[in-house]
Amino acid sequence: MCLLALGWLHHPRWRLVMAGNRDEFHARPTAALAPWQDETSVIGGRDLRSGGGWAGVGAGGRMAVVTNVRDPQASQTGPSRGALVADYLRGRDPAGTHMQRLATVASAYAPFNLLLADGNSLEYLGNHPAERQTLGPGVHGMSNGAIDAPWPKTRRLMDALSVWLADGCNALDPLWQALADEHRPADSDLPDTGIGLERERWLSPAFIRGDDYGTRASTVLLIDANGHGAIHERRFGPQGAALGQSQVDF
Template identity: 45%
Template sequence: MCLIVLAWRPGHALPLVVAANRDEFYARPTATMAEWAETPGLIAGRDLQAGGTWLGIGPDGRFAALTNIRDPQAEQGSRSRGELPLRFLQGNQNPEVFLNELRREAAEYSGFNLLVGDRGALWHFNSQSGQAQALPPGIHGVSNAGLDTPWPKLRQAKAALAEALKAANEESLFALLADPRRPDDAALPDTGVGLDLERLLGSVFITSPTYGTRASTLLFTCADGKRCIIERSFGPEGTPSSEARFEI
């Protein structure tokens, strides 16, 4: 998962609204979002190569989502990052305890941001800083750096989320995730991957023959505990392939 924007509003009728894009190589085998037979109540996509997930919901109001940190100079971890959301969704620890324990083994994974939450709290962990924090109410976003790092596409997506919340419908949120605009070269971050790749990765919705946005996901959590999660999947060059929806 490479871009997540969310509105965290405790006390609101919709306390948590999430809009997220997963960017990945199209050749990486993936199962679309579904309920996992081995964990009733866990709904997520599945990485068929390493076995984990990038975003999902679980029993008791649990939510987890992951992005990587783009740093080609960093040492690669020995374990798959996709197991981290899965561990939280399959467990019963509260977000703070889970992340405090994760600190001790974070170095075993390549760089990541992890969001975990339940009915009462939403937390973020950045493996580079080693810091876990409870998110304050507001609109937040994370891509492939830190929380709310002002990369152009993240600023763009957060502003679009603020507008889309006024309409409060799924099409306005999917529209912000489908935005293909690329910023001017001067505004792009320099993460060490070269200008051509920075350009490709600079849009909210990424398309190419081999790498791009594989899934766009929306999550609506209601104050009464009901949740709706919707995933639209895409193939090379952004060709739509499927949609999955769950209301619980």
């Protein structure tokens, strides 16, 4: 993922609601949302180059989602960050226990933000800078910076999710519209992540169009108190061309 907003214990029906976009090179091979063939309890899209994932659910309504942290000066070597999602969803350890163990080896990975949830807690771990915390009820947001960093597109998606949660409805159209938002903020509101103003502008909308790189998938995930729910995915090609959509109930 490169952008997400997540509501935790903040809706009359859904324990967890997540809406997010995955931005990636269009040439990178990817499998559509589905149960994984080698571990059918894991549901999500899949990176066919490394075998990992960016967001998904596992047995009992466990959730994992990862974003990269944008820093052109940081090392990009190390194990696949997609494995952070896959390893948790394949396992059975509580989110807090898994995070505690992962924190001891997190520095080996390229910069990342990771959110893990189970029926009891929502856990955050970042390694650039190193930070771990248990998140409380409410709405949280994450892009390619720190957790809840006030990037314009993160704030806009969090605001849209907050309205949706407050309305207490189940129609997903407002969330899809927020994920398709192509609003570009004023230059003065943009973060400075070391990539230059032109690229900051290009990457500033929630939905990014490009020939080689852009938004590849939009995902909405809903999990209730019993660990049941649904994960929805809309897929896109170069310049935002619609390629298909999927839904898996669990």
